[in-house]
Structure formats: C-alpha cells, structure tokens
Amino acid sequence: MVKVAIVTGAGQGIGLAIAKRLHADGFKIGIVDYNAETAKAAVAEFPEGDAFAAGADVSKRDQLNEAFDKIVEHFGDLHVVVNNAGVAPATPLDTITPEQFEQVYGINVGGVLWGSQAAHKYFKQFGHGGKIINATSQAGVLGNPELALYSGSKFAVRGITQVLARDLADEGITVTAYAPGIVKTPMMYGIAHEVAVNAGKDDDWGMDQFAKNITLKRLSEAEDVANVVGFLAGPDSDYITGQTIVVDGGMVFH
Numbered sequence: 001m002v003k004v005a006i007v008t009g010a011g012q013g014i015g016l017a018i019a020k021r022l023h024a025d026g027f028k029i030g031i032v033d034y035n036a037e038t039a040k041a042a043v044a045e046f047p048e049g050d051a052f053a054a055g056a057d058v059s060k061r062d063q064l065n066e067a068f069d070k071i072v073e074h075f076g077d078l079h080v081v082v083n084n085a086g087v088a089p090a091t092p093l094d095t096i097t098p099e100q101f102e103q104v105y106g107i108n109v110g111g112v113l114w115g116s117q118a119a120h121k122y123f124k125q126f127g128h129g130g131k132i133i134n135a136t137s138q139a140g141v142l143g144n145p146e147l148a149l150y151s152g153s154k155f156a157v158r159g160i161t162q163v164l165a166r167d168l169a170d171e172g173i174t175v176t177a178y179a180p181g182i183v184k185t186p187m188m189y190g191i192a193h194e195v196a197v198n199a200g201k202d203d204d205w206g207m208d209q210f211a212k213n214i215t216l217k218r219l220s221e222a223e224d225v226a227n228v229v230g231f232l233a234g235p236d237s238d239y240i241t242g243q244t245i246v247v248d249g250g251m252v253f254h
Ligand SMILES: NC(=O)C1=CN([C@@H]2O[C@H](COP(=O)(O)OP(=O)(O)OC[C@H]3O[C@@H](n4cnc5c(N)ncnc54)[C@H](O)[C@@H]3O)[C@@H](O)[C@H]2O)C=CC1
Pocket: 008, 009, 010, 011, 012, 013, 014, 015, 032, 033, 034, 035, 038, 056, 057, 058, 059, 084, 085, 086, 087, 088, 107, 135, 136, 137, 138, 179, 180, 181, 182, 183, 184, 185, 186, 187, 188
C-alpha cells in the first residue's frame, strides 16, 4: 500500500525536515508551499517520483483545496496531513495593524482549519481514517514577549486540535499538535533579528532572549521536531489524540 503525506510549508525549515522524516518512514510526500522556488528545490532532494509539489497560500481555502486535489490525483491516496506552514512577525502591542492580524491569523489559524477540512474530505472519500498533525509552538503554551499575534494564533491551534480530535474520532481520524521551542530555521533567526533591532541590540542578543530558558542548553535542530512528528504520523501514536506534544528541550512544562 502506498502511504501518502501532505506537509504544508515544506519548502524549508521544519516542514522540509518533517517531509524527509516521513519519506524515510515510507511515505510519498506532497509538498505545499507558496514559495514555488523553495518547493521545487525541496522536491529535488527526494528520489525521483517520491515527492510532488503544489503551490498554494494556505490561508486561501480555494488554493489549498486545489493543491490537495493535485497531490491526491498524483499519488492516489492520502493518510497524513501536517499543517505546518506558519509566519511569526514580532508584534509589540502598539505596532499591530489589522493587516498583520489578518495575515498571522489567516495563515497560522486559517491554514490549519482549511488543511484539516481538505484532509477530512479525502479521508472520508477514501473510506479510511487518517492523521492530522498541526504546528503550534511553546509560544502557544506560554505567552512569549512581543509575540501577541503569533502566540495567540498558536494557542488557537491547540484549541482547534482538541475540538477536531473530539469531532473526528468516530471516523478513525486522530488530530494532534507539536509545539517546538527555538529551532534553527529562517523563521527563528528572523524573529531574533526583529526583536534585537527593536531593542537596539545585535542578532545574538535577540536569539539569547529566546534561548536562555532551555533546560537542555542547546537550540533545537529541525530534526528534533521531525522525529516527534514521525512518531505522531506512525502507528505507535494510534492511542493519542487531541494532545500537543511539546518538543522544546524543556522550556515550558505543562
Ligand atoms: N522555528 C521555530 O523556532 C519554531 C517554529 N514553529 C512553527 O513551525 C512551523 C514551521 O516553522 P519554520 O520552519 O521555522 O518556518 P520557516 O519560515 O523557516 O518556514 C516556513 C515555510 O512555510 C512557508 N509558508 C509560510 N506561509 C505560507 C503560506 N501562507 N502558504 C504556504 N506556505 C507558507 C514558507 O514559504 C516556508 O517554506 C511554523 O508553523 C512555526 O510557527 C513553532 C515553534 C518554534
């Protein structure tokens, strides 16, 4: 049986690491990203025929549905959906604009809702269950300074995960979330830079603001997160639903 997983935001960073891990676990990989260039480069990292990219902005339901349609038509099935795409601008309270609110919630929350809807449609159509796995953050468990929009959106992802776990359980669908800590990706270096500029400091200082409370005393690799998502996508997690698994080296305990 061909196992198929879709990972959004898999053009780089955590999403790409997840796609590679799921491929190593035997999945064919559908990559959804709004950056066509990185998505194409990501596909080239897989053996010929094992990965397929479809461009979409996850905040746009029609675009995301179309991307799912293309991937499912290409591989013929769907078993796992990882709603990973997200954005994280630093947003000190007085600087927040309605446009930023719509962008961050549209992508981080809308992307999870629309991706879950599309997953549900295909799990029903194929008559088997499936797994929906959503990206939240340690900042979605404990409010982080200067991240009001981002933290709020990631709290919402945990809420949606819990509700969908209850709503879809009867159909053999589990819904879980992963909450990374401070991962060495373009996103995290971007946040550290913004916070540093706002404070008139350098980027290392910005990173230290987030890194100083890590119990294991090292920043996260994207693979630390991908390992957990591999578990959530596989059969060993079949009795887990509604939970957020925190993979942050011990920043928040909940
Ligand atoms: N890097 C970190 O320290 C942490 C990241 N996370 C979460 O993990 C997820 C992945 O983060 P990173 O890999 O670090 O980010 P990243 O910025 O390095 O990569 C994100 C990817 O998603 C794509 N993307 C962004 N918005 C999109 C949209 N509207 N439609 C389609 N694709 C879109 C980008 O093109 C990029 O390929 C995000 O949801 C993020 O919030 C959570 C906790 C910590």
